[in-house]
Amino acid sequence: MKPAPFEYVRADTVPEALAALGGADDARVLAGGQSLVPIMALRLATPEVLVDVSRAPELREHRSDGGVLTVGAGVTDRELELDAGVRAAHPLLVRTLSLIAHPEIRARGTLCGSLAHADPAAELPALLLATDGEVEVAGDAGRRRVPAAEFVTGPFTTALADGEMVVAAHLPLPGPGSGWAVDEIARRPGDYALAGVVCGVELDGAGRCAGARVALFGVAATPVRAHGAERVLDGAVPDDAALDAAAAAAFDGVDVIGDEVHASAGYRRRAGAALVRRALTAAVRAAGEGA
Amino acid sequence: MTGTGYVGRAVRRREDPRLLAGRGRYVDDVTEPRQAYVAFVRSPVASARIARIDTSAARSAPDVLAVLTADDLAGHCSGWRGLLSWPGMVAGEQTALATGVVRHVGEPVALVVATGRGPAEDAAELVEVDYEERPAVLDPVAALEPGSPLVHEELGTNLCFASPFGSGDVDAAFAGADTVVDVTVRTGRHTAVALETRGILAAFDRDERTLTVRISTQAPQMLQTLYARLLGLPENSVRVITEHVGGAFGMKAFVYPDEIAVAAAAMLLDRPLKWTQDRYEAMQSDTQARDERVTASLALTADGRILGLRSQVVSDAGAWSMYPRGCVTEGVQVATIMPGPYRVPAVAADLRVVYTNKAPLAVYRAVGHPPAILVMELLMDEAARALGLAPDEVRRRNLVRPEDLPYTSATGNVYDSGSHLESLERAVALLGPDGLEERRRDAAARGRLLGVGLAAFVELSAPGAMFYGAKGAPITAHDQVEVTLQPDGSVTVLLGTPGQGQGLHTTAAQVVADGLGVPLEAVRVVSGDTGVVPHGSGVWASRSAVVSAGAAHAAAVEVRGRVLALAGHLLEADPADLELSEGVVGVRGVPGTRVPVHEIAAVAYWGTHRLPPDLEVGLGAVGSYAGPPYTFNNGTHVAVVEVERATGLVRVVDYVVVEDCGVLINPDIVDGQIRGGVAQGLGGALLEQVVHDPNGQPQTSTMLDYLVPTAYDVPDIRIEHIQTPAPTTTLGTKGVGEAGTAGAPAAVHCAVNDALARAGAGGVFRQPIRPEDVLDALDRAPASR
Secondary structure, eight states: OOOOOOEEEEOSSHHHHHHHHHTSSSEEEESSOTTHHHHHHTTSOOOSEEEEOTTOGGGSOEEEETTEEEEETTOBHHHHHHOHHHHHHOHHHHHHHHTSSOHHHHTTOBHHHHHHHTOTTOHHHHHHHHTTOEEEEEETTEEEEEEHHHHEEETTEESOOTTOEEEEEEEEOOOTTEEEEEEEEOSSTTSOOSEEEEEEEEEOTTSOEEEEEEEEESSSSSOEEOHHHHHHHTTSOOOHHHHHHHHHHTTTTOOOOOOSSSOOHHHHHHHHHHHHHHHHHHHHHHHHHHO | OOOOSOTTSOOOOTTHHHHHTTOOOOGGGOOOTTOEEEEEEEOSSSSEEEEEEEOHHHHTSTTEEEEEEHHHHTTTSOOEEOOOOOTTOOOOEEOSSOOSEEOSTTOEEEEEEESSHHHHHHHHTTOEEEEEEOOOOOOTTGGGSTTOOOSOGGGTOSEEEEEEEOOSOHHHHHHTOSEEEEEEEEOOOEEOOOSSOOEEEEEEETTTTEEEEEEOOSOHHHHHHHHHHHHTOOGGGEEEEOOOOOOOTTTTSSBOHHHHHHHHHHHHHTSOEEEEOOHHHHHHHSOEEOOEEEEEEEEEOTTSOEEEEEEEEEEEEESOOOBTTOSOHHHHHHHHHTTTTBOOSOEEEEEEEEEOSSSOBOOOSSTTHHHHHHHHHHHHHHHHHHHTOOHHHHHHTTBOOGGGOSEEOTTSOEEOSOOHHHHHHHHHHHHOGGGHHHHHHHHHHTTEEEEEEEEEEEEEESOOTTTTGGGTOOOOOOOEEEEEEOTTSOEEEEESSOOOSSSHHHHHHHHHIIIIIOOGGGEEEEESBTTTSOOOOOSOTTOTTTHHHHHHHHHHHHHHHHHHHHHHHHHTSOGGGEEEETTEEEETTOTTOOEEHHHHHHHHHHOGGGSOTTSOOOOEEEEEOOOOSOEEEEEEEEEEEEEETTTOOEEEEEEEEEEEOBSOSOHHHHHHHHHHHHHHHHHHHHTOOOOBOTTSOBSOOSTTTSOOOOTTTOOOEEEEEOOOOOSSSSSSBOOOTTHHHHHHHHHHHHHHHHHHHHTTOOOOOBSSOOHHHHHHHHHHOTTOO
């Protein structure tokens, strides 16, 4: 299928991009296009203007600074995944990226594009949520930073206002003494997850959990924190019983979605709890090794 | 055989270099001068009366040449019914564009012609259609209830066809049984997902009044006949060209309404028109398959001998009986193939084929075999558990033995040869049963249950006229091949059957090189153009290695005879004393008499003054094949799966095939067919399903939602061959193209159920087996926690 007619604008700077976005009623930012272009081909999205920011030099950069990895909106998943510095500084990100589709898609897809697209089953919004990252947004009024928990507001819906665009993501690097894990259930490797989890555990000197972060994806309308699991773990010795209890509580208060094609809500809840259990085990082990 | 021995060798496929390098020529790769583009307006609802179509806005859109509806095509393209002479079968009349009523989502309603595909799609959005929606018929069982809405009101029923099959005293078998096991099985609705979606480029020459149709099809001559008939042209004025075809699997063996609408529009508008199908259109309008509901019981003695088999089969035909093969073949095969390679003295099958508001169900690789074999193998495993026998043992006690051959099944199928028992023994040995316990422990340590599944099967291949021709469908059952020795000694082979990626050009060249006695490199094979090649019936039902090879051999041997007759005259020898091998003729046992075949050929073309007038000088001959009604291959598959307890995910970790398709022309090509077939069957067992919502909206219109197996999902497949020559075919070959798909769904499924049984859980009885079906089964097991 051919997309409906649209105008294509290549922006070499953020101000150029903002001008193009502001000049049309329905403009969309194009970065890797791995989600946007297929839905345009199906005419489920019919933007008037496509603003290509993938080659703007200022958006093509990523850097680690002060314990935070900043990734520009033009940086592809594959660039991050293969970058020696990123691999050393943020192995959790690299593992997360490896779960996204296939290398061909990661070669074009961007981290910021995934955040802006806000697919409920996508890995990166959950990673940002679990690690308390921020999304840097530019608009006519200047720049602002939106905490991960406030950025995704619904399925395929974000806190971006009309005329705004994502320019970068800020990902705090996991600190020493913490252990992290990411895992997901997919019918075929590379598919969107039926249930996924990003989790981190910090251990104090006594081996108690000084803080747990558990974010679920693919199970609700947005990525969600598993507060039930986090509460169980806070202050507890993360032994088998505690991890069992945490996994059992992971879906407390989560409005789990299901569908006829891929998996019911019941399945996502049940298998998701087992997944959380497995990921927490890995995170605790990693925390122990790091301490 | 006169061979220099190409048959039987793993000659490298000559088709591959261009296909792998992207130099194939598919329909969309060809462009005609003045070509315009077609887009379709398709029904967005499953069942509705069309109250009004307003094309005015679309007609006046930029770059639009025409917008056509059923009314516009009415005088230019006849309607048809996909009816075969099965007793009592009914089918509605179909037209190229929907006339008054739409019966499934995706049915073509209007056709837009523009100077580009983009403008055609833009204008298609401007066609206004008022649909008066009606309740959709989606459940084929409910569709048979009195008062159900009707898919075709003119028929007065949703029942397309009903029939019993089988013979023997089944009631007595069950009355005398020590053990009866039963299963209720539901198999998922599939679609073919061809890499090359359907497409057509139609051009009409108004001076010659000839129609040339370039189309992605399996059966060019069949389309030539039917397009001529429906479009009101003589058959000699329709030329159908199919070069490379990117996958078909049975799905491209029909007159599709959208395709013939393009041909009719090209004639009407006097302009070449191209339509290339989109994937979402494929998911809505390609034929579908495998949607079967089966309840079956097996009666056995205490020592595990089968006494009888009962089954009830409900086949969900979708909205139309596709023309010309119809929609009942799958259901009939489910009912009649079910006894498989086992000695089942009494069978009573009851088939009902039912219309619903879905895309049409039709033939798809291994037509009906996957559900049939699945049901039988599930029954065998249930019997093994009930009787406390090992799965291989219960099969061993019932498989057709060498001394039973030829064996006629209770459903009337004749197995003239085979290795039914031996293939089981070889497969079990190849699996290596000694290592299983260790593999099981290793899997358990990783939270996984290991399961092993067996599937012993037969596959009907290379059917003749009894399949369709005898039932009134214009589908040829034999093929012709023309072999010509050129003056320079090179050989041209014109295949009636198109080579479409299965390696037929390679295997035909092997057969001709042997049959004629020339080097393989001297043979060039041409196919796929009805303006050039002799008659053939297309690529279907695992037939080319039997039917095309048989015809190619016949033609080659005829030409060889003519060459030897000429050579006999020129060498003053009795032709019976001559041999022709690797392109050289000589008197057997007399060195120094060797003459290159091109010297003989040159005389036949240019030196006929040297020959007596009664000698046949033409070095081209048409061979044809008229073999037995069909020939069955057989084999055994063994799948090993790991089932993850926490998530229910299933992974196939090992796979063994022992296949007997008679004489192998090219072992590598056969292995490729088996591997692809197993992958397809694995997809059916674990992944693939067309899902509709309660209104009949397909929920699986993209490949994010309709899951096909990828390289990640398919394990290495270990293959061994037994070669029991078919006693009735020219070369002893049997078909094999569908055999992998016939066995794999059952083997994978039985392996999952074996894994579940070892955890104390009952099995899953639906396909695809979704992770949640596995968890549900484990939950129900008392011993699983």
